[in-house]
Amino acid sequence: MELASKYNPSDVEAKWYQYWLDNKLFSSKPDSREPYTVVIPPPNVTGVLHMGHMLNNTIQDILVRRARMKGKNACWVPGTDHASIATEAKVVNRLATQGIKKSDLTRDEFLKHAWEWTDEHGGIILKQLRKLGASCDWDRTAFTMDEVRSKSVNKTFIDLYNKGLIYRGVRMVNWDPKALTALSDEEVVFKEEHSQLFYLRYKIENEDGYAIVATTRPETIMGDTAMCINPNDPKNAHLKGKKVIVPLVGRVIPVIEDDYVDIEFGTGCLKVTPAHDVNDYMLGEKYNLPSIDIFNDNGTLSEAAGMYVGMDRFEVRKQIVKDLEAAGLMEKIEAYTNKVGFSERTDVAIEPKLSMQWFLKMEHLAKIALDPVMDDTIQFHPAKYKNTYRHWLENIKDWCVSRQLWWGHRIPAYLLPQGGFVVAETAEEALQLAKEKTGDTTLTIADLRQDEDCMDTWFSSWLWPISLFDGINNPDNEEINYYYPTSDLVTGPDIIFFWVARMIMAGYEYKGEMPFKNVYFTGIVRDKQGRKMSKSLGNSPDPIELIEQYGADGVRMGMMLAAPAGNDILFDVALCEQGRNFNNKIWNAYRLVQGWEVDQILAQPTSSKIAIEWFTATLHKTSLEIDEQFSQYRISEALMIAYKLFWDEFSSWYLELIKPAYEKPIDAVTYQATIAFFEELMKILHPFMPFITEELWQHTQERKEGESLMTQLVSVVDSTQIDQTLLQNFETVKQIVSGVRAVRLQKNIAQKESLTLKLIGKNELPSFDCVISKICNLSSIASVENKDETAASFMVGTTEYAVPLGDLIDVDAEIKKLEEEVNYLKGFLLSVKKKLSNERFVNNAPAAVVAMEQQKQADAESKITSLQETIASLNKA
């Protein structure tokens, strides 16, 4: 069959992906093999593939395919995340375009819309993953809100509640005034803001004069219930025991003393607003201060504020500044930079707010999750993230798990008419518990009201490695026992707390064992200027378009070439070009081989026999190196080694060596060996570039229906099989060949014109002289005593080689070149001699090192002698 001179990925990718699916090659069932399990970090169900997914899933696919070809039962479980807050926001926005407000809908009506949206957009991203070749077991596709996962979440919540680890209470939480929900600490991102520091005058009661308070939030003065000074602050000592009047508001509040206040900051006076600041809340608790909540849930001022009611908090800030100035109560305004917390999802400023929420106690969970990472039971790659992990666990706070959203797992708590609540999986069970708890046997289900809140999305994702195998509802089932703990987790360091740490907690709490053995942290994909890729910057290429342009294999390779573990990758489409070029190289190497006519009787040339022996050794050595890189999760390095093996060793050296003369046939032995090498190379490259390797592997021989490269095993190599001497001799061959090529280039002698090569002063020919002759087109290689005067010479090791050139020689240039080399060697010799004459070196350095230096000296001296003789003979010419 005729193959095109350029590889066209779009022809083959869809074909082989369908073939793999049709033959169920991605599917895994427990069997006697060693399991290799990966669970996908579930992308948002309504998400669209971006470069980050591309990187992350390429790495997973490489690991999974590699494990499969190492004989393991590889199982990669895909799925999506319901992404509570993000998805709810999208649904709210869509409804808004249809003129529907969320508040106009019932919970059930809203959820109907949300499910419609999910069914419409859900799974787009999973379809996209197929384009890049992801070998997921699609029959296992899960959703964090499907039946099994939802049941797991509820069961877990109830279990933790029954263990006393979940509690409900009014606490200061991070409130998102746009999404109208509480957030966990992890969902708040602090950003620096250029704002202002306002100095407000609080009149001292029954006295002349003011206490000056510095604040960044003058709009909260309506919530002030105290002023606080440091007891050791001399400049504010006169305020002790006094009362002050809140400006504009007119409320009289006490001056309290606490050493929390920083004497140096501002004026040393702090206004205390217990309802709207975490620290003030703490002071409020300590001194039993009243708490006035002046904000509505949406960030507007509430009735309780008494002023500016209904206005937005930021509008109020502008207005109140004017009003304070008008009233003469503004001392001054300074420019000030501070950090303000923003909602990770909606990007609005967080409002600290007191509210009733559900919390999970973290002390116990943090404790069981720390050691396994610190002692490398679970390995982090790169290990530097262990520090970050430890720091978080050692300073952990309770996890606010409730969200005031509808899209998510509803909290399985039922509020009782007489106050209090019960926690149960179903309303019936709740009723039973309620009767027991209250002693009221007349209660009915209608009397119970299920808590309106739902749970943080991460409360389902933290169970993922267990719930995917139904290990919560159905502990000890065959699948969980076989696939758990999973092998490798591939994810970004940005979710180390959200997800990785919590999965480790859940793993130990519910399985008594780690959820995964290794965590590979990818970097962030940035553009080549180092900016994070984002929609708003428009600097993120569409991965699907890249695949169409360069082929999935090309894009995969492009990503991996630049992706060392834990380092950000600076992505440039030029990398995909490199990937595409490599595909084309592989394609054409195969075109060359398959175009040869095989002669069954033809004897094998010695040079081919040597080439096969050499490449066998090279292949084995390189396979071991690739294994080594994989074991350290250095996937880019593994790919680079494979790349060089194919391009340099196989294509540039091996194929050139065995290539028959134009239109001449090749002998059968060499041909067979070459096909076998090619197949082995396809196996090595397959995890990185699955499509082209499958395509060509299917070409090399007649294959049975359903047979695939995917399920072949890569050869196991024993390091003792490798002939090191052979490899070393061949390196010398390469250097000699380079020497001759350099002569050709310099003198502009075409490859067609044959040359001769002389070894000076050696009695034996170099190893593999037939190989050298073939590659360099030499008519002879001979050892001679005396130099030919009209020859170009070069040195390899301590041997001098000469290529007689007759009239072509430029004697002066040749002499100049040799003299330069002699000068370099003399300088080198000098430094070696200096070292050797240093007594302290000779006495202290290990004998082997000293011997090496002596050898260097001897070699340099002999080289110099040889070159000087050559120069002398050239001078005669």
Place this chain on the structure above:
RNA sequence: GGGCGUUUAGCUCAGUUGGUUCAGAGCAUCUGCUUUACACGCAGAGGGUCGGCGGUUCGAACCCGUCAACGCCCACCA
């Protein structure tokens, strides 16, 4: 404010317990080449005082100290 990390060729990175000629790779650059597998190619070449300073050592890109730049994480100074 605390903690961690990075700094090696134009770019992205290797460099294992300090010792084969103070340095390697890929890409990029430059020079040749219409050599019938591939110009998405072939053959070559150039390019680094290993962030600065100081120290330990016979010997430092590697160990120690210090400074600087950049990055990340954490943190309740309004």
